[in-house]
Amino acid sequence: MKKKCSIFVTALILYLSVINSKLVFAATLNETCSKTNSTSVSQTFDENHSDTNIKSYLLSNQKNEEVLQVFNHNSQQLYITGEDIELMAKLVFAESGGEPYNGKVAVASVVLNRTIDPHFPNTIKEVIFQKNAFSCVKNGKINAIADQDCYNAVYDAIKGADPTNDALFFYNPVTATCNWMKETQKMNEMTIGHHTFFKIKA
Numbered sequence: 001m002k003k004k005c006s007i008f009v010t011a012l013i014l015y016l017s018v019i020n021s022k023l024v025f026a027a028t029l030n031e032t033c034s035k036t037n038s039t040s041v042s043q044t045f046d047e048n049h050s051d052t053n054i055k056s057y058l059l060s061n062q063k064n065e066e067v068l069q070v071f072n073h074n075s076q077q078l079y080i081t082g083e084d085i086e087l088m089a090k091l092v093f094a095e096s097g098g099e100p101y102n103g104k105v106a107v108a109s110v111v112l113n114r115t116i117d118p119h120f121p122n123t124i125k126e127v128i129f130q131k132n133a134f135s136c137v138k139n140g141k142i143n144a145i146a147d148q149d150c151y152n153a154v155y156d157a158i159k160g161a162d163p164t165n166d167a168l169f170f171y172n173p174v175t176a177t178c179n180w181m182k183e184t185q186k187m188n189e190m191t192i193g194h195h196t197f198f199k200i201k202a
Helices: 002-048 054-064 082-096 101-115 124-128 135-139 148-158 179-183
Strands: 067-073 076-081 169-171 186-192 195-200
Touching: 067 082, 067 101, 067 148, 076 082, 082 101, 082 124, 082 135, 082 148, 101 124, 101 148, 101 169, 101 186, 101 195, 169 179
Parallel strands: none
Antiparallel strands: 067 076, 169 195, 186 195
16 A cells, blocks of 8 residues: 555656646746747837837737738739838828829829839838938828828729829929929820829930
8 A cells, every 4th residue: 555655646746747847848938938029029119119009019010011902013013011001192192182083093103103113112112211202201291191082092003093104203393393303304294183294205
């Protein structure tokens, strides 16, 4: 009887030791992962979103990084994320808020046309924030909240509705202060609302 009891106690001790080891390992692993994740999140938060809530940033950032649309033009494909769509809608609102709907689609089309053109950056974000490319970026008006018409115009442009015939530039001849826009040799000029859309003669 004593022998059986001794074997049972020994087995119980071994079993409890194994369980304890697993618990210690799990706790250590969890602590390590938590530290790693919090460091990564904090760095990203501090660098890019110091005035927003971490949780909402993570949720919106995850959503905005997803590819939502594909823009097809001839043999080229452009993968477009939620962030791209939001930026384009803001740009459309700032640059053509008072323009007819077709003019909004035209502005969105210029962004897409530039992104697939080898003379411009190859991402929508870089095209929009290229130095001196758009006045609304310089004056901060791009931070406005876009309305539904602007989002719809972006989606229509992505689907291929380009009323500009592949234009790469646009300006308002009445209010423009850039002499280059007025004096450059243009081709495929098209007026939509108050804006003139065009390409540059080679």
